[in-house]
Amino acid sequence: MKNSAEVVIIGAGISGCSTAYNLAKKGVKNIVVLEKNYICSGSTGRCGAGVRMQWGTEMNCKIAKESIEFYEHANEILEYDRDVDFKQKGYLLIADTDKEIEQFKKNIEVQHSCGIPSKLLSLEEAREIVPYLNTDMLKGAAFCEKDGFLNPFKTTDAFYKAAKRLGVEFNTFTEVTGIKTENGRVVGVDTNKGFISTNIVVNATNAYSKNICDMIGLDIPVYSERHQILVTEPVEPMQDPMVMSFGLNLYVQQSPEGSFIMGRGDANEPRDLRITSSWHFLEEMAKTIDAILPPISKLRVVRQWAGLYNMTPDKQPIYDKADNIEGFYLCVGYSGHGFMFGPITGIVMSEMILGEKPTIDVSMLNLNRFKTGNLLLEPSVV
Amino acid sequence: MEDNTIICRCSDVTLQQVRDLIKEGYVTYDEIKRITRIGMGPCQGKTCGQLVLREIASATGQNIADIKFQTTRPPVVGVKLGLIAEEGRRNEE
Incomplete structure (x- = not known):
């Protein structure tokens, strides 16, 4: 050194x-x-290996958009001899309250002012993208096709x-x-x-x-907050976009390898930098998946892990x-x-x-x- | 063993790939795991783990017992999400 x-x-x-x-x-x-x-x-x-431009503040939108434009050419710019596996198959944000739909509308206005190609979707349109999405408890969705998966x-x-x-x-x-x-x-x-x-x-x-x-x-x-993720066994491609919900506390995406990666946070976590795994997370995650994306609940969990968000006010x-x-x-x-x-x-x-x-x-x-x-x-x- | 021998059956990683990475300077299990996905598949390193550790040991001259394996995380074997959900709902009743 x-x-x-x-x-x-x-x-x-x-x-x-x-x-x-x-x-x-x-x-x-x-x-x-x-x-x-x-x-x-x-x-x-x-992290959950997702990258998106669908943010609510102008600053986050701008930084995300520029970053994603970089990632589109990361292999060439960085002259990388492997592949960063950037797959732009979109983020489908789903909402289960009218209040959240209102928030989506506000966000999309900010996103459009930054040139981000996001749009509000009806539940029918959301099901065209993810056919097995259970929309019974949902009110609507938002989508941006340029968001996607990137290997961290x-x-x-x-x-x-x-x-x-x-x-x-x-x-x-x-x-x-x-x-x-x-x-x-x-x-x-x-x-x-x-x-x-x-x-x-x-x-x-x-x-x-x-x-x-x-x-x-x-x-x-x-402060740092533990967030947990699980990954399933790999299967044939069945879901293009990341499905994400702020209200239901969920994000789930199929990786290019075929496994599903899904995670959520818990604001009541003790703030002690622990990155151990909990059974509670597994149960809560499984219940949400079973309700929202039923076919995925047939898959086996092979591993769970945890990492830390560093939260600002x-x-x-x-x-x-x-x-x-x-x-x-x-x-x-x-x-x-x-x-x-x-x-x-x-x-x-x-x-x-x-x-x-x-x-x-x-x-x-x-x-x-x-x-x-x-x-x-x-x-x-x- | 032949260099093109698959040593990670979950992610199709060959012995040659592992040896190349070690030569490039990726000399811990976790670093090799993150690049190749060794140990991330359904076997969770139960098949490939020892083989990778042995490769690192012989290339770096370390004792295999001194080389750190990945963190063992739940579940021990694959469990269907639906079963976990069912059990979770039953616990709520």
Whole structure:
């Protein structure tokens, strides 16, 4: 491991790898990424593998749209020798209350203003897309054909390999134990494998972001919440889009390998960073699937797992630098959608660090918004 | 064993693929799993797990007992979602 670096990035999920790649592409020579486990071992590698543009806030819509446009060409741009498996078969959002339909209408207005091709569907139209969808308890749906499935491991791997080719040093199984500051600025990072001097640190640790911010005395209003997922045995292709419901707390998609991946969250989870599995989740998930998508309940569950959402009060990410310590940057708090924002995270963070004009103005995703209370709440999160 | 031998029958992964990844620097079970999907299929690594661990051990000179296998997660064998739902509803009564 190097003992000095121009930039040290903590966390090798999609955000850390994308930021490293973008900085290196812009010519930064001496970048070191520190990862306490292996590449993609945290929230990115545990996510539901879906990417969508159907958001409720303009900011989330813009970031998602630009990111998906990147992902459409990710294999070529990143010169990846494997395949990131991007399959745009849409997201079918279903609603079981009139209130949610009203929200869909508002969201679609915002989405259309950003050029996102989403539309409101009747229940008949929804059944044309997923014929076995039980619409008895549903009121309506929304659909965007450009949303879809993306392999989180290989996408992160693509950024990782591209960054590595540009000279970025990755240190796995290297845990940050402290951040050294002098006269109000970052001067280095302590790890279990030694000290690295640097003037710039990027906190890209999402689920563990609060612990890293604590090291410089920066208090951020985030917490991590366990979300669980299960996967079934693989079967022949039978469902094109992701089916998702905010009211019923559900998302379910058939992966290109044929298995069904489905998950949900629980706001009453203890906030203790646990990623163990629970039987309760399995039962609740199974009951919902049995009611909404009956044929899928004939499939066997082969595994369940869990990961952490890093939640902010408005469910939008934080892209900013610390105001108490110079040289400390953070891209955290994705509230469950960090993987799909990965390409833009890397671009805006590298521009912020190098003082360049931003591609997308994300200044409203600053830390100060939580103090002023100027929050635009994202309504559409599972 | 021939290099084109399938060592993961759930996801059709060959010995050659695993050896290539190890050479590329993916030297933990979880890293190989995430790229190849080894251990993610119906067998959950019960068939392929030991084979992959042995490959890592011989390539890196580690003792096989020191190499970490994937986290064991429920269920132990595949269970139909409908059965779990039925049991869940019965528990509610």
